[in-house]
Amino acid sequence: MPGRVLSVASECVPLVKTGGLADVAGALPGALRGHGWDMRTLLPAYPDLIDKAKASAEIWSDPDLFGGPARVLMGQVGDAAILLLDAPHLYDRKGGPYGNPTDFPDNPQRFAALSWVAARIAVQGGSDGWVPDILHGHDWQAGFAPAYLRFTGQSRVKSVMTIHNIAFKGGASAAMLGELRLPYEAFNTDTLEFWGHLSSLKAGLATADAITTVSPTYAAELMRADFGMGLEGLIAHRAGDLHGILNGIDDAVWNPRTDPEVKPYSKANLAKKKPNRDALLAEFGLADVTGPLAIVVSRLTDQKGIDLIAATAAGFVADGGGLAILGAGEAHLEEALMDLVKAHPGKIGLRIGYDEALAHRMFAGGDAVLVPSRFEPCGLTQLYGLRYGCVPVVALTGGLADTVIDANPMAMQAGVATGLQFHPVDALALSQALRWLIDLHADAKGWTAMQKRGMSQALGWDTSAATYAELYESLTA
Ligand code: ADP
Ligand code: GLC
Numbered sequence: 001m002p003g004r005v006l007s008v009a010s011e012c013v014p015l016v017k018t019g020g021l022a023d024v025a026g027a028l029p030g031a032l033r034g035h036g037w038d039m040r041t042l043l044p045a046y047p048d049l050i051d052k053a054k055a056s057a058e059i060w061s062d063p064d065l066f067g068g069p070a071r072v073l074m075g076q077v078g079d080a081a082i083l084l085l086d087a088p089h090l091y092d093r094k095g096g097p098y099g100n101p102t103d104f105p106d107n108p109q110r111f112a113a114l115s116w117v118a119a120r121i122a123v124q125g126g127s128d129g130w131v132p133d134i135l136h137g138h139d140w141q142a143g144f145a146p147a148y149l150r151f152t153g154q155s156r157v158k159s160v161m162t163i164h165n166i167a168f169k170g171g172a173s174a175a176m177l178g179e180l181r182l183p184y185e186a187f188n189t190d191t192l193e194f195w196g197h198l199s200s201l202k203a204g205l206a207t208a209d210a211i212t213t214v215s216p217t218y219a220a221e222l223m224r225a226d227f228g229m230g231l232e233g234l235i236a237h238r239a240g241d242l243h244g245i246l247n248g249i250d251d252a253v254w255n256p257r258t259d260p261e262v263k264p265y266s267k268a269n270l271a272k273k274k275p276n277r278d279a280l281l282a283e284f285g286l287a288d289v290t291g292p293l294a295i296v297v298s299r300l301t302d303q304k305g306i307d308l309i310a311a312t313a314a315g316f317v318a319d320g321g322g323l324a325i326l327g328a329g330e331a332h333l334e335e336a337l338m339d340l341v342k343a344h345p346g347k348i349g350l351r352i353g354y355d356e357a358l359a360h361r362m363f364a365g366g367d368a369v370l371v372p373s374r375f376e377p378c379g380l381t382q383l384y385g386l387r388y389g390c391v392p393v394v395a396l397t398g399g400l401a402d403t404v405i406d407a408n409p410m411a412m413q414a415g416v417a418t419g420l421q422f423h424p425v426d427a428l429a430l431s432q433a434l435r436w437l438i439d440l441h442a443d444a445k446g447w448t449a450m451q452k453r454g455m456s457q458a459l460g461w462d463t464s465a466a467t468y469a470e471l472y473e474s475l476t477a
Pocket of ligand 2: 019021024165247377379380
């Protein structure tokens with residue numbers, strides 16, 4: 001019997017986004033609605049969000065939430081109900097959801113507060129009478145939510161914790177235990193303690209009724225020391241409650257036939273992708289590209305293997321390739337990419353920053369998208385690439401392993417390849433993949449066939465939403 005879910009996240013499209021978590025949190029309510037589940041999303045009321053979500057009805061309040069007054073206002077985005085936690089002392093400030101360039105020092109309190117309110121609403125319901133059956137937390141920002149719920153001693157509401165990225169553990173000093181309203185007796189290695197500190201992510205993983213992550217391969221990787229980042233033991237211990245469920249993409253937003261940023265095309269008239277390519281070459285000033293135009297749309301971090309792109313780009317452009325990069329992140333990676341542009345004018349172009357519209361134009365104009373991540377829980381850009389006939393070249397890890405069919409000899413013979421995968425994740429293997437990309441692209445007929453296969457893949461939420469629905473149902477049965 002379907003029911004109600006309170007989803008708790010720190011970002012959610014179209015209101016606030018720094019990465020894929022926002023895409024997923026924003027897509028889940030619509031995806032689950034088709035299976036009868038009524039999902040509301042609880043989000044901090046960062047500046048302007050109350051206006052954007054037209055939130056007015058107050059459904060919860062507290063005169064003292066971790067040092068100041070707080071209330072929850074209900075708003076609407078599209079068909080989805082959004083609950084905004086309005087607590088100006090915690091969220092009404094400039095600098096992005098987590099602080100910028102450095103994290104806000106009170107992030108432990110800010111997101112513990114979000115999790116605390118989630119658990120209150122889960123147990124007591126809002127003043128409008130809406131009470132969830134499931135509390136679903138995303139990443140470390142919501143990690144304490146299942147824990148607060150567990151500590152109430154209730155058993156009616158079940159909890160799910162989703163790992164989008166294990167690298168961020170929500171660390172806090174053990175001295176904050178009391179301030180964060182956590183019970184001293186739970187400060188042990190089975191629950192809250194992680195190397196002498198608190199970890200909200202660990203708290204969630206230890207106390208949630210079920211754990212999910214965003215691809216089957218990442219679920220398996222997380223139980224290994226090289227991917228679990230210290231939590232592999234706990235996750236392996238909970239393997240029976242762990243589910244790897246692939247993310248989907250929002251077909252209404254990512255569709256080259258209807259995308260307002262794109263000169264429309266589809267797999268039936270792929271020739272119409274060319275004007276998008278010409279426009280992108282012009283936009284990045286790339287007059288000197290004879291082979292495939294590769295794009296990168298990414299946070300510029302170690303996780304994403306951006307250093308491997310810097311290490312292999314010279315060879316790729318010498319072979320005729322071109323490179324258009326959009327991203328922002330670590331200064332040393334931004335600098336390495338700026339150096340590349342200087343060394344290869346007309347062949348490599350770069351935009352530092354975050355630009356949603358440009359990202360759409362890049363998938364439409366690019367021939368290939370490079371995703372050389374060292375680890376990638378799911379990854380969305382390879383999925384956008386598949387949808388836009390922009391062939392993914394990806395590291396063989398996590399969700400990248402689960403969503404791309406590598407152009408290996410047998411897959412080529414069977415006519416099923418949709419992209420290229422490389423392993424191990426190093427510059428040598430990436431440069432070999434890029435050489436293979438040049439050859440594949442030179443065979444126009446084979447290339448078009450590969451693009452069309454990618455564009456034919458089912459990448460929406462249908463299958464995964466059904467799997468989440470089954471999980472919710474098994475928990476509430
Ligand atoms: P992650 O969440 O680890 O960053 P994902 O691939 O799951 O990785 O999601 C990244 C999302 O952020 C995608 O929607 C991608 O298009 C978007 N994105 C990343 N960097 C930029 C940028 N500089 N400009 C616009 N969109 C970006
Ligand atoms: C994280 C992961 C990414 C995943 C996204 C949404 O940011 O790094 O791989 O696609 O969450 O689940």
